[in-house]
Amino acid sequence: MPSFNQSIRISRVTFLVALIGLTIPTAVLAGPGESGHGHGGQAIGEPGKATKSTRVVQVKLVDNAYEPESIQVKPGETVKFVLRNEGELLHEFNIGTAEMHAAHQKEMAMMMEHGMLSPTGVNDKAMNMDHSTMPGMGNSMKHDDPNSALVPPGQTKELTWKFAQSGKIEFACNIPGHYESGMVGNVKFQR
Template sequence: MKQLFIAAALASVSLPSLAGETTTFAFGEPAPAASATRTVEVVLKDIAFEPKSLDVKAGETVRFVLINEGRLPHEFNLGDKAMHAEHQKQMLAMQGQLFNGGVQQGMDHSQMAHGAGTAMDHGAHGHAGGNTVLVAPGQRAELTWTFRKAAPIEFACNVPGHYQAGMVGVLNIE
């Protein structure tokens, strides 16, 4: 019954993303995979990324192929330090979904069960922004992003405790 509830909640909150709504950040915005000029493979391990840093060019559209080789769910989230700090609070509020059947293969966080006015209503810097994907253990997912201008950003896993344990990397936009 619990999984049926989660499935219904996921279906209801994924409708805006199906309508083509996206969020623009100072450093860029989500893009269709077909527009990528380069593909970068990122391996998510317990508790590390390979590679540990990435370089992109302003104006470049990159398709990230994310492979979770770990035994835990991990996310790939693009943002600055302040965005990650806020996102970590939101992830803490929904950690029950992460470990109790809420993780689905390649799940875009906009599909997580969160509603207006709750602690899980994330806005542009959270799950609805298209800058995050959650990857179940042993699974693959993709995120495609167009980088607009240089900005101090990181890629990180904000599953509770992972960022603090070092699962964060620098993304240089030239």
């Protein structure tokens, strides 16, 4: 029979295992037909081909804001986004639901903690190393989801996305503190 101190240690280990289980990237839990950080069975769309896009939307990323603040799309439309970071900080353009962004924010915080990301850029060496030895990380911790792009200051990236038929979808920056500071916009479906 374990002593009282051993029981406390076992309870702490059980708690930590449960906590780590809650931080598993939700992309692993995505159902069939979902892309990116799937959550709750709601599909947000899928990666699109630039050649199939119906239009190009220019998005300016400035420190903790997007221009434009909202985007209108047709159900099932494929849009090519040209993302230009005119701010001084690293920013992200991530398409998803509020729940997906909340889960991704935890991953982004972990990437910052482990030096994979800094306030102004991506540490490619740290991003591509074996993370399986780091507590709570697994080897799959990378920022390579098709619904998301990291854009360092002064750079331009492209992301092409075929939207779902409907849903409550946002685009957001999930770098720690940015979403909370208002770097989030709405995708509005035209009828």
